[in-house]
Amino acid sequence: MQGQNVPVCAAIDIGSNTLRLVVARCPCPDGVLDILETDEAIVRIGESVNATGAISSEKQAHALSVLQRFKALATKHSAQTILAIATEAIRKASNRDDFLTVIQQEAGIEVHCIDGDMEATLTFYGATYELSKSAQPPAKVSVMDMGGGSTELVIAKDMQISWHTSLPIGSGVIHDRYLTADPPTEADRASARIFLHTYLTGLQLQQFPPILFATGGSANTLLILAQRAFGLDTSHAILTHEDLVRCEGLLWALSAEEIAQRYQLDTKRARIITAGVLILLSLLETFDLKEVHISSYGIREGVALAYARNGAQWLAEARQQAHNVSQATSHVNTNVEIVTYHEEFITSGRRLFLTRAETMLGWRDVVLKHEDSEAVHKMRVASRRLRAVMDAYQSICQRRPFKAVYAQIKDIADALGIARDTDVMIDTLRQQLEQASASEQAGIRWLIDGLSEYRMSHQQLLEKRLLKLDKDALLRSLKACLAEEGEKHGKG
């Protein structure tokens, strides 16, 4: 590679699980990121933040020694600039400022604590770097950066971010919460799966691009595991659903230490990827995807690329990009429905009423478009889940507003139910058609035609009902059900 005179930069990502370094020439004359050195260390800062809210002194010391090692590597390659960012775990640590000051003083590295919008933008730069160089990149693509504390999810159209969100379901969080046995138990798996399934289906994502790229330490380690354990072709960085199921089987059969020894992995990483595999599987299953492309480039390469493009203005430009994205993208309901044992009943009820109603209402526009029959099903399921919550809290609700809003939701659910039942009948008949005799086919077609006509006429009724639905009024009515003044009549 040429370009001995081209500036060299080092980019550091201080994540919840891992600290990572890339040293590269920025920009290389041929436009390709010329990577000179990479390094990483699993410190699991998030473990301490999740447990106590702060970064423990042990984790601080460990992180500092890793950063000093990174600094030495940057110096070895004559890097003129060191760019460092910190994400979720540091973002929420109560002693964040003290920690960043120590790094500045002891390692001479200025760390920028970035928000979720910036994180998504920089990750997207890195993860799609290879893709963006191809002659015909796909029209729609999604990128997930599975970190330890959070998972960033980005959807892009024509390689421009059209939507993104930060989900609090990082591999470290899921591991610490559900998968602490080694190897994890079946019950652990079931609990984690239920949580992930409930969480992901609760997002109001109506359409998901068919191509998904995943980046992050756990995703890359799972690829290595699959390649080493099952002999996957190392020239293709793709994990199918089946590959992931096989990885899951292996990770539930052997301890992390044995996995690490057999397949030359870091033991700490081998423990965390139990959560990683469940997150990936849940995502594929929820959004009906067959495979995931694994990108070895992530946020640290994104930082290096941002610097290559904008020099000293890299941070300001990335912030502006992130701001634009934030303004342009639609927001989804990412409220986590975690209800803890010790939470006051009425408080959990207030939150659940609103989050479930918003999830249901989030499907209204898609149903009105009448392009995706699954939207009717999803809105109906959301209405049932809302009613299940209302049924649970009914006895502490104000009677009059409860009765009125319950009837309103049931009315919507009934209209959706007729549409859905008709869709199911039509689908069932179409399936029967494939294996039917000629005479049977004639009868089935007659019925499909009749039902399809009916479905069209019912759609008009459904649309009328949904258009009449006043979102704000519905949410106000739900709030009134569990209003303060009703608490004194709470029992019975």
Added chain:
Amino acid sequence: MAKAKVVANLDAHALTGQNARAIASVRLEEMYSWAQYVDNSYSVQELHNLRIATKRLRYTLEVFVDTFPDACGAILKELEHIQEELGSLHDKDVMIALLRLCLGGQDSGGEYEQSLAAVAQHAHKGRLMIDPAMMAHLLRSSEGPSPAQREGLEALLRHLQRQRKRQYTVFREHWYKLKGQDFQHQIVTMLDVS
């Protein structure tokens, strides 16, 4: 299916985990109140009610999953399985009822059509397996099925009945397998742990 039972004596200011157990216990009772119909393949409405009650229990456990012990995960999986089996059975029952109504309508002419229309006007919402307005629409169609189409519908009906029989057998076997494992007691035990 009747509305879910109101769970009385809940304290608005109690811990969510405590109330969650009371609510789930009521939903569990509701589910097992339909268990007596499992052996009767043709208790179509009651099996449908069992499905709805199962779904209500499942949704309730899902809402409060984080307040329950880990064993809740495996229980939820089984409930989802039962619900799916009963769901497939219900889909077949609905199709079979639809075909019978269509074929009956063709057999019986105007009188039958009128009685269906009357049902459509007076039926309580959600109580009928086939939406009366749908039936009225199908019977109003200017052209009924030709003899060949009718023969096809008869064949389809027989075909669906065979499929339904198989699905019922699978569901019943699963139900009894869970009974052998004292599934109901497993849920009660799980709810007893705070």
